[in-house]
Amino acid sequence: MMVAEQLIDGRVIEACQQGDRAAFQLLFETYKDKVFSIAVYSSGGDRAVADDVTQQIFLKLFTAIRQFRGESEFTTWLYRLVVNACLDERRRRRRLLPWGETVAMSNPSEKKPQEKQYARLEVAEAVRAAIGELKPKFRLPILLKYIEGLSYEEIASVMGCSKGTVASRLNRGHSQLAKRLSHLNNPAAWGE
Amino acid sequence: MFSKHVTKDISAYCHGELSNEESKQFAEHVISCAKCRAKFEEVKLGVKLAEQLPVLAAPDHLWRELEPLLGETQPSRSSTAWSWQMKAAAAVLLLVASWGVWLVYRADALLADKRAWRVKRLDGTPIVGAEKISNNGELAVGQWLETDGNSRAQIAVSSIGNVEVDENTRVRLLETRPTEHRLELARGKMSAHIWAPPRLFFVNTPSAVAADLGCAYTLEVDDQGSSLLRVTSGWVALELENRESIVPAGAACETRPSLGPGTPYFVDSAAGFQDALKKVDFDPDAAARTTALKAMLDQARPRDTLTLWHLLTRVEGEDRARVYDKMATLFPPPAGVTREGVLALNQQMLDAWRDAMETTWMGVWKGLPKPLAEAYWKTKNGLSRRLKEMAPK
Numbered sequence: 036m037m038v039a040e041q042l043i044d045g046r047v048i049e050a051c052q053q054g055d056r057a058a059f060q061l062l063f064e065t066y067k068d069k070v071f072s073i074a075v076y077s078s079g080g081d082r083a084v085a086d087d088v089t090q091q092i093f094l095k096l097f098t099a100i101r102q103f104r105g106e107s108e109f110t111t112w113l114y115r116l117v118v119n120a121c122l123d124e125r126r127r128r129r130r131l132l133p134w135g136e137t138v139a140m141s142n143p144s145e146k147k148p149q150e151k152q153y154a155r156l157e158v159a160e161a162v163r164a165a166i167g168e169l170k171p172k173f174r175l176p177i178l179l180k181y182i183e184g185l186s187y188e189e190i191a192s193v194m195g196c197s198k199g200t201v202a203s204r205l206n207r208g209h210s211q212l213a214k215r216l217s218h219l220n221n222p223a224a225w226g227e
Numbered sequence: 228m229f230s231k232h233v234t235k236d237i238s239a240y241c242h243g244e245l246s247n248e249e250s251k252q253f254a255e256h257v258i259s260c261a262k263c264r265a266k267f268e269e270v271k272l273g274v275k276l277a278e279q280l281p282v283l284a285a286p287d288h289l290w291r292e293l294e295p296l297l298g299e300t301q302p303s304r305s306s307t308a309w310s311w312q313m314k315a316a317a318a319v320l321l322l323v324a325s326w327g328v329w330l331v332y333r334a335d336a337l338l339a340d341k342r343a344w345r346v347k348r349l350d351g352t353p354i355v356g357a358e359k360i361s362n363n364g365e366l367a368v369g370q371w372l373e374t375d376g377n378s379r380a381q382i383a384v385s386s387i388g389n390v391e392v393d394e395n396t397r398v399r400l401l402e403t404r405p406t407e408h409r410l411e412l413a414r415g416k417m418s419a420h421i422w423a424p425p426r427l428f429f430v431n432t433p434s435a436v437a438a439d440l441g442c443a444y445t446l447e448v449d450d451q452g453s454s455l456l457r458v459t460s461g462w463v464a465l466e467l468e469n470r471e472s473i474v475p476a477g478a479a480c481e482t483r484p485s486l487g488p489g490t491p492y493f494v495d496s497a498a499g500f501q502d503a504l505k506k507v508d509f510d511p512d513a514a515a516r517t518t519a520l521k522a523m524l525d526q527a528r529p530r531d532t533l534t535l536w537h538l539l540t541r542v543e544g545e546d547r548a549r550v551y552d553k554m555a556t557l558f559p560p561p562a563g564v565t566r567e568g569v570l571a572l573n574q575q576m577l578d579a580w581r582d583a584m585e586t587t588w589m590g591v592w593k594g595l596p597k598p599l600a601e602a603y604w605k606t607k608n609g610l611s612r613r614l615k616e617m618a619p620k
Contacts, residue, residue: 056294056297059297060290060294063290063293064290067285067289067290068282068283068284068285069282070285071283071284071285071286071289072281072282072283075283076280082286086286086289089285089289090289090292090293090296093293094293094296094297097297155279158276158279159279159280159281161276162276162277162279162280163280163281165276166277166280177277177280178280180242180277181277181278181280182280182282186244187239187242187244198244199235202235202236202238202239202244203235205238205239205242206234206235206237206238206270208273208277209237209238209269209270209272209273209274209276209277210266210269210270210273211273212272212273212276212277213269213270213272213273213276214269216272216276217272219276220272
């Protein structure tokens with residue numbers, strides 16, 4: 036759990052449920068990067084779509100937070116919203132796009148920072164692109180594991196499936212990543 | 228042996244989601260099952276790649292655009308008793324955000340550094356960082372564990388094994404993650420017992436890196452940075468840049484700073500053989516090395532082809548021819564392996580001869596299953612080749 040997430044406790048949630056704007060801003064600032072990251076990776080790297088999805092998620096969070104009863108972890112509840120929003124967006128875009136057409140993975144770091152020259156960043160770029168090509172059922176567990184740092188049990192709870200299914204989907208997701216990026220399996224590619 | 232295939236558990240193993248007992252059974256199976264081992268290497272690469280996935284910074288305009296919409300959705304109520312505190316907290320977060328994602332990554336990095344291994348006192352008073360360990364403690368990434376002349380400690384290496392740290396030893400935890408666990412042994416002696424698939428556990432010394440291939444071994448480092456590895460079960464690879472020595476059970480290998488690993492030898496070889504090998508490996512005088520090589524070859528047994536095979540690529544000219552000729556008398560090369568090819572260091576021929584000799588090297592170690600040896604050589608040659616082999620034609 037990141038430092039900022041430790042600030043979110045029952046009192047903050049309660050304040051959000053009472054419509055406290057400052058509390059909600061605290062919630063937003065705490066989770067915005069992770070929610071936005073999942074939205075970017077789920078939208079094939081389309082930052083404009085990710086902006087919209089992130090806003091929709093927080094709007095929904097704001098209106099639905101009164102229904103949160105504390106029966107599950109807040110993060111589980113939040114990431115369930117995130118996963119559903121990303122899947123909804125994908126379904127919506129599928130209807131709009133002709134069959135077989137996908138959105139090209141744009142470069143998330145538009146400023147092309149100097150560090151991009153470093154091998155590790157190039158690996159990260161390749162991983163971003165490859166993640167975008169995975170099916171949602173393999174991609175989402177990977178994002179929840181590596182972006183959110185959730186346990187298998189938490190991922191299972193978010194995705195509404197068993198731990199075994201999570202393990203199996205992560206296995207297949209990892210295998211597909213390895214196959215797509217097998218050319219990176221040498222120390223030179225990692226700048227070592 | 229745990230006979231059921233374990234491919235479905237690979238990610239769970241890498242993420243520490245299995246119990247200690249399950250992890251041990253998993254590792255035992257993977258070491259001896261070629262199919263699961265190949266899949267393990269593939270998934271491990273996938274895990275390593277996924278770990279590179281960065282958290283992206285949400286654009287600053289999101290809140291500005293979102294805030295007016297909140298008013299339409301649900302009118303803001305008067306502030307609660309907590310409001311001023313939340314405003315302060317939000318202000319702090321905004322400040323952090325204004326410093327950029329670097330701080331976010333840094334916070335993660337700081338938390339990552341809290342990953343730790345359990346330490347148990349065996350004797351005396353071992354020290355972790357500046358803290359004395361009375362019974363149990365933790366060794367975090369970046370921390371040193373130090374023992375004096377009267378103290379010893381045991382470290383639990385994640386869920387894959389343990390390391391006993393002897394007296395007067397200094398070790399540091401460099402990394403612990405699903406795809407890599409790494410210690411640094413600056414001086415002293417440690418004994419490792421690892422039940423993991425090959426190449427998950429590494430020990431850095433001043434003159435080489437010891438890569439575990441599913442084994443038990445002791446490693447000593449002296450004050451000059453030289454080290455001595457003795458393998459009691461399985462295999463260990465000693466590496467420094469392009470130089471590599473493969474050390475099976477019953478064998479040992481010395482290393483020197485800036486030179487890296489010497490040549491492995493069986494500890495039951497003749498004392499004269501071992502003394503001569505030391506000169507061949509580390510004597511700066513070329514003539515002395517050639518003299519020592521001749522003495523060594525005179526005392527070599529069939530089993531010592533382990534040493535001679537490694538020497539083929541480390542000596543040149545007439546010395547290489549001498550090594551070949553001796554090897555050919557001790558263990559004739561298989562069909563297709565020629566003198567000319569070996570002297571030209573044809574890799575395929577070297578590999579074929581090595582594969583044929585493996586049983587001779589392993590025969591004296593009753594505990595070594597053939598699949599483990601196969602596992603080593605496949606691992607040694609890298610995942611890329613195997614992935615290539617596995618790729619759809």
